[in-house]
Amino acid sequence: MSILDQRKLIESIHPFELLSATALENLMKKIDIAYYPKETLLISKSLPSIAFYIIIKGSVAEFVDDELHNVYSAGDSFDADALIYEKCESRFVVDEDLICYEIKKEDFLDLMQNKKVQSYFLQDFVTRHQHLKDYAAQSELTPFLMSRVSDMFLHSACVVESDESIYNSLVKMRDAKAHVILLKVNDEYLIVTDTDLREKVLLGGVNVNEEISKIASSRVISIELNDFLFNALLIMTQNSIKRIVVMHKGEIKGVLEQLDLLSYFANHSHLVAVQIDKAKNVDDLKNVQDDLKNLLIILNSKGVKVRYITKLVSTLNIKIYKKVFDMCVGVELRDKCALIVMGSEGREEQTLKTDQDNALIVKDGIDIEDFHMPMVQLNSYLLELGFPVCSGGVMVSNVFWRRDVSGYKSLISSWVTSLNEENLKNLSIFLDAKCVAGNVQLLNELTDHLHYSFHSRDDVLAHIAKAVLNFETPLSLFSSFVLEKNHNNKLDLKKGGIFALVHGVRTLALQYEIKETNTIERIKQLNNQGIIDKNFATELMESFDTLSSIRLKAMLEAKEMKESNLINPKNLQKIQMDLLKDSFKVINKFKKFMIFHFHLNMVG
Amino acid sequence: MFFSLYNNFKKKRNKAKLKDEKFSFLFDEDRSGEYVVIDTETTGLNPQVDEILSIGAVKIKDNKILTSQTFEVYVKNSRAISSKSIEIHRIRPCDVEYAKSSNEAISELLNFIGSRTLVGYYLEFDADMINKYLKPLLGIKLPNKMIEVSELYYDAQIATIPQGHIDLRFDTMLKKYNIPNMGAHNAVNDAVMTAMIFLKLKS
Numbered sequence: 006m007s008i009l010d011q012r013k014l015i016e017s018i019h020p021f022e023l024l025s026a027t028a029l030e031n032l033m034k035k036i037d038i039a040y041y042p043k044e045t046l047l048i049s050k051s052l053p054s055i056a057f058y059i060i061i062k063g064s065v066a067e068f069v070d071d072e073l074h075n076v077y078s079a080g081d082s083f084d085a086d087a088l089i090y091e092k093c094e095s096r097f098v099v100d101e102d103l104i105c106y107e108i109k110k111e112d113f114l115d116l117m118q119n120k121k122v123q124s125y126f127l128q129d130f131v132t133r134h135q136h137l138k139d140y141a142a143q144s145e146l147t148p149f150l151m152s153r154v155s156d157m158f159l160h161s162a163c164v165v166e167s168d169e170s171i172y173n174s175l176v177k178m179r180d181a182k183a184h185v186i187l188l189k190v191n192d193e194y195l196i197v198t199d200t201d202l203r204e205k206v207l208l209g210g211v212n213v214n215e216e217i218s219k220i221a222s223s224r225v226i227s228i229e230l231n232d233f234l235f236n237a238l239l240i241m242t243q244n245s246i247k248r249i250v251v252m253h254k255g256e257i258k259g260v261l262e263q264l265d266l267l268s269y270f271a272n273h274s275h276l277v278a279v280q281i282d283k284a285k286n287v288d289d290l291k292n293v294q295d296d297l298k299n300l301l302i303i304l305n306s307k308g309v310k311v312r313y314i315t316k317l318v319s320t321l322n323i324k325i326y327k328k329v330f331d332m333c334v335g336v337e338l339r340d341k342c343a344l345i346v347m348g349s350e351g352r353e354e355q356t357l358k359t360d361q362d363n364a365l366i367v368k369d370g371i372d373i374e375d376f377h378m379p380m381v382q383l384n385s386y387l388l389e390l391g392f393p394v395c396s397g398g399v400m401v402s403n404v405f406w407r408r409d410v411s412g413y414k415s416l417i418s419s420w421v422t423s424l425n426e427e428n429l430k431n432l433s434i435f436l437d438a439k440c441v442a443g444n445v446q447l448l449n450e451l452t453d454h455l456h457y458s459f460h461s462r463d464d465v466l467a468h469i470a471k472a473v474l475n476f477e478t479p480l481s482l483f484s485s486f487v488l489e490k491n492h493n494n495k496l497d498l499k500k501g502g503i504f505a506l507v508h509g510v511r512t513l514a515l516q517y518e519i520k521e522t523n524t525i526e527r528i529k530q531l532n533n534q535g536i537i538d539k540n541f542a543t544e545l546m547e548s549f550d551t552l553s554s555i556r557l558k559a560m561l562e563a564k565e566m567k568e569s570n571l572i573n574p575k576n577l578q579k580i581q582m583d584l585l586k587d588s589f590k591v592i593n594k595f596k597k598f599m600i601f602h603f604h605l606n607m608v609g
Numbered sequence: 610m611f612f613s614l615y616n617n618f619k620k621k622r623n624k625a626k627l628k629d630e631k632f633s634f635l636f637d638e639d640r641s642g643e644y645v646v647i648d649t650e651t652t653g654l655n656p657q658v659d660e661i662l663s664i665g666a667v668k669i670k671d672n673k674i675l676t677s678q679t680f681e682v683y684v685k686n687s688r689a690i691s692s693k694s695i696e697i698h699r700i701r702p703c704d705v706e707y708a709k710s711s712n713e714a715i716s717e718l719l720n721f722i723g724s725r726t727l728v729g730y731y732l733e734f735d736a737d738m739i740n741k742y743l744k745p746l747l748g749i750k751l752p753n754k755m756i757e758v759s760e761l762y763y764d765a766q767i768a769t770i771p772q773g774h775i776d777l778r779f780d781t782m783l784k785k786y787n788i789p790n791m792g793a794h795n796a797v798n799d800a801v802m803t804a805m806i807f808l809k810l811k812s
Contacts, residue, residue, distance in 0.1 A: 038674035038801065040808040062789045102787065104805060107673065 015059070015106070023122060035112040040104050047097040054087035056107040063103035068096045073583065076100065088113055154237055155230050157266065158280055159251055159259030162187055165217055167195075171206060172213040182283075184248060185260065187225060188217055194250065194257065195221035227252045228261070237261055281324045287332070287386050290325060294391055297321060315553070316523075319353035323441045325390065326363075330442035333383040334376075341368045342376060343440045343447040344383075347399065351437035352507070353523045354553070360395040361387055362434050364406035366413060366447040373409055380407060399434060413451050421458050424468050432469070436511050437522045456518040463516075467603040470512045474605065476500040478593050495571035498556045502592045506549055509599045524549060537598070545595060548588035555585060626748040632719060635752050639724040644669040644756070646728045646807065647718075648799040649735045652686065656737040660686050661711065664718055664739075665796025667804055669728070672812070674804045680721040681797045683708035711742045719743075726754040730779055730803045733757070758782075758803055761810040782806050 012033055015021050024032065038061070041047065047065065048054045058065070064078040074095060077083055087093035088110055108116070117123045163183035165174045167190045174186050174197070186197040197220055205211045205220040226244055228237050230253035237249055241263050251258045284290045297318065323346075330344050348362035349355040365380055367373050384402035388394065401407055408416065420432045436455070440448040459465060479501040507524050514527045517534055521527050525546055532542035559572045574582060600606055624636045647666040653659035666680040685708045709717070718739070729735050732755050740750045759777045762785075766775045779802075783790050786809045788802060 033677075035677050038676050038805070040672050040674070040805065040812070042812050062787060102809070104789065106676075 014061070021122075024116075024119065028116075028119065032108070032112070032116065035108060037107050037109075038104060039107045041099045041102070043099055043102055045099040045103070047099065048084060048087050048093050049096040050093060053091065054084060054093060054110065056109050057085065057088060057113040058083055059106040059108070061104045061106060063105070064100045065103060066098050066100040068098065069094060076583070085113075089117070153230075154228055154232050154234055154251055154261060157234065157261055159261055160184065160248075160265075162250065162257045162260050164188065164194075164257060167218040167221075168216050170214050171211070171217050171220065174217045175202075175213070183260065184262065186217065187250065187257065188221055190218055190221070194225040194227075196223055196225045196250070197221050225250045227257075229253065230258050234266065238266060241266070281321065281328055284328055287329075287389055290328060290390055293321075293325070314557070315354050319350065319355060322350065322355070326441040329383055329386045329390070333379045333386065334443075335379070338371075338375060338379070339442075340444045341371045342366060343443040343445060344401070345438045345440050345448055347434040347438045349437075351434070351439040351522050353439070354507075360397075360399075361392040362395055362397075362399045363387075363401050364399065364435075364438070365401045365408075366443075366451065367407070367409040368444065368447060369410045371409065373407060373412075376407060397430070399431075410447060410450060414454055417451070417455055417458050421462065421465060424465060429469060429472065433472075433508065433511065436515055439522050452520060456515070459515055460518075463603070466512060466516050467605060469515070470509065470599055470603040471605055473505045473509045473512075473596055473599045476504065478502060478505070478589050478596070495573050497570055498552055498559070498572060499570040502548070502552050502589055503556065505592055505596060506545065506552075509595060510545075512599075513602075541594075541598075544591045548591040551584045551588045555581060620752055623749050623752050628746075628748040632747055632749075635719060635724055635749075637724045639726065639754075641723070641725055642670060643675075643725050644728045644807070645722045645725045646674075646800045646804040647722070647732075647735055648729060648796045648803060649738050650796050651738055654734070656734070656741055659738075660684070661714075661738050661742070662686065663708075663796045664714060665798070665800045666718065666721055667797065667800045668725070669804055669807065672808060674801060674808070676801060679797050679801075680718065682714045682717055684711050684714045685709065712746055715739065715742045715746060722753065724753060726756060727751070728756045728758060728803065728807050730758045730799075730806075756807070758807050758810065762806070765810055786810075 012029060015033070015036070016029065021029065021032070039056075039058075041063075046052060047058070059082040060077055060079050062079055064076055065081075065083065066073055067075040067077070067083070083097060084093065084095075160183060161181050163174075163178045163181040163185070164187045165177055167188045169177075169188070174188075178184075178186050184199070188195050188197070195218070197217060201220050201222050206213060211220055226240060226246060227250040228240060230251055241247070241249055247263045249261050251261050280293050281290065284293065326344065326346065330339075334342070343366040344363065345351070345366060346361075346363050348360070350362060361384075365376060367376060380401040384400055394400070399406055416431075417435075420428050424432075438448060438452070476497075479496055510524050510527045510531070513519075513531055513536060514521065517531065517536060519527055519530045519534075521530055528537070528542050528545050528549075531537050532539055537545070555572060555577070556570065559570070574585070577585065620636065624633070627633060627636075645666050645668050647664065649664050650662045651659045652662060661684045663681065663683045668675040668678050708714075727736070736751050736755065743749060743751060759782070762782055763775050763777065766773070779799075780790070782788075783802060783806070786806055788805045788809070790802070
């Protein structure tokens with residue numbers, strides 16, 4: 006290629022377009038093209054970098070501790086850090102015959118004299134390493150420094166008039182479950198703490214009918230709602246106080262307790278749980294919902310494995326269900342029924358709110374009608390809390406999903422004898438049932454009955470298993486993705502992989518009478534029973550985790566619910582893309598296993 | 610043995626004809642370890658009547674194409690450039706406005722290549738074209754060792770498909786070795802692409 010073409014190529018690579026025409030001209034006179042065959046080691050700890058590489062053709066893999074960290078291909082460049090810092094923790098190996106431009110080390114460092122170029126590479130260094138850190142260490146420090154007071158659960162503040170009596174103030178404080186009393190005097194807030202009460206009322210003899218302002222001692226120490234939590238901790242430590250008043254635009258927003266602050270860093274989820282327990286009505290629970298989403302985002306960005314996140318979210322959701330159940334069902338009825346959740350909630354794999362799939366099992370001999378109104382109420386509360394309506398009507402408000410034990414037993418019997426599409430769907434979600442409130446024995450009885458009914462019915466099981474093959478894995482022969490043409494060339498993760506895995510494992514769980522509902526737990530049990538070997542089990546679990554975590558990311562970013570299963574592979578990082586490909590390969594392997602196991606090629 | 614004797618003899622006879630001692634370095638033994646890939650753009654394919662429009666060359670050392678040291682020169686022509694050849698090499702009359710005289714261009718080229726081994730695609734043609742100007746100027750032909758890329762390619766391919774017909778077209782070779790085709794046909798461009806093929810074949 007001519008000098009001009011080279012220039013165009015270099016110019017198209019950030020940050021070289023920032024160079025002036027003459028600087029670029031000079032640079033061009035210093036660039037060589039090099040060829041390296043596959044598997045050439047370019048840079049490593051012991052092989053210092055001698056040049057800055059810009060790939061024309063071919064690809065280079067970067068390994069950190071033998072783990073593939075990144076893949077560079079045409080148009081990519083590497084590795085500024087190795088040149089600037091003269092050391093490199095990773096290994097760069099040619100993955101596919103490489104033709105690349107080389108800017109010699111000295112020339113590259115010369116280039117760094119240019120402020121714009123310099124700031125690019127240095128800034129890039131920081132952001133990239135930030136990323137590395139998040140990825141590798143899941144550092145606790147970063148979220149700690151980044152969290153703001155507004156991320157916290159704030160106790161309600163008990164604010165009283167300055168001429169309120171001490172006695173009445175104390176009553177108000179108790180009702181508000183607050184720890185301090187605040188009062189406004191001349192545009193300034195004063196605080197009455199336990200110490201004031203002890204020193205001045207109990208020991209100092211001030212009458213409880215006196216005005217509260219008499220015993221108020223100090224001015225309030227406050228912090229802005231948007232301030233960093235770190236600062237809150239600093240202020241508390243400096244002033245040796247246990248709580249701090251949170252202000253926003255001159256108004257009191259609440260009180261931040263040191264105990265909560267410390268436990269926030271120890272365990273975010275704890276606070277959400279406390280809030281659910283404390284909730285007195287649906288509105289209180291609503292506030293919790295926002296926190297739940299934040300919790301998700303924080304945990305995900307910390308790099309916590311999705312299966313732990315979903316487990317946590319499910320646990321918290323169950324708490325909400327319990328709370329709502331208690332609000333709607335009278336004490337005398339509670340142990341005469343079981344509220345169950347099914348589908349992804351039952352499997353404890355739900356992340357963001359997905360459709361509610363719930364049902365009620367009533368003890369034999371109890372009038373089902375007694376539960377009609379409470380269940381309609383429960384359903385409407387759940388809707389208020391943002392649990393979306395199930396389009397299939399799988400909800401306690403639907404009489405179909407409100408039966409007594411014998412009612413469910415006859416339903417199960419009908420599933421064994423005729424498996425039309427509707428029945429198969431109902432069976433599938435019922436297989437994932439988990440009791441969240443009420444009498445768990447009722448569900449156990451039905452699970453046993455279910456296993457009993459399907460025992461040795463391999464013919465029926467094969468029909469159930471067949472659904473695994475409903476959707477093609479979106480991986481072509483040449484290991485590239487097959488995209489959904491009618492969805493803007495996006496990839497459907499649920500259809501493409503998650504469904505096959507979840508449904509297949511579910512069917513196997515039914516066959517081997519495994520009581521766990523969680524996919525990971527089911528896989529572990531299948532491994533324990535020797536149905537699948539340890540290696541394959543691990544592959545399945547990792548694939549499931551990869552697919553779920555990419556899906557979670559898509560869900561957090563999706564604007565619409567129906568879009569949330571679709572991802573655009575182009576937006577993925579290379580490492581994620583490769584993980585995704587590997588996961589699909591495992592899914593294909595699993596499908597083959599299912600075909601063989603259930604003789605699916607013989608089922609019409 | 611016989612060949613090297615014969616070549617030595619030929620080289621000596623060639624050197625004896627050298628008119629200008631300044632260029633005796635062309636006959637020195639090459640110790641640079643470098644190769645030079647050259648390519649010429651001409652008005653046509655007949656060295657007898659056609660003329661050189663431009664010469665491009667680039668050095669190779671080890672696994673590197675030293676594009677930092679490319680050579681490119683446009684040559685003044687005695688006749689107007691035919692429109693037919695313009696379509697191929699895209700050198701318009703206005704491009705050769707700042708061209709050098711053929712003697713000047715050839716001298717610069719010789720200084721660039723020195724006694725290095727030359728590499729090219731259908732190099733014989735390029736050498737013939739250059740010799741056409743070199744002979745009257747210095748009395749000699751290019752004395753450098755020459756490596757024909759299409760020959761290397763043929764050898765590499767015939768080893769895999771012994772009875773096969775080997776397609777030696779330039780574009781086929783580019784594709785075969787997954788070499789980026791940068792489009793524009795000009796002497797330096799072609800030389801760089803030829804160099805890439807050479808590096809792949811050499812390794």
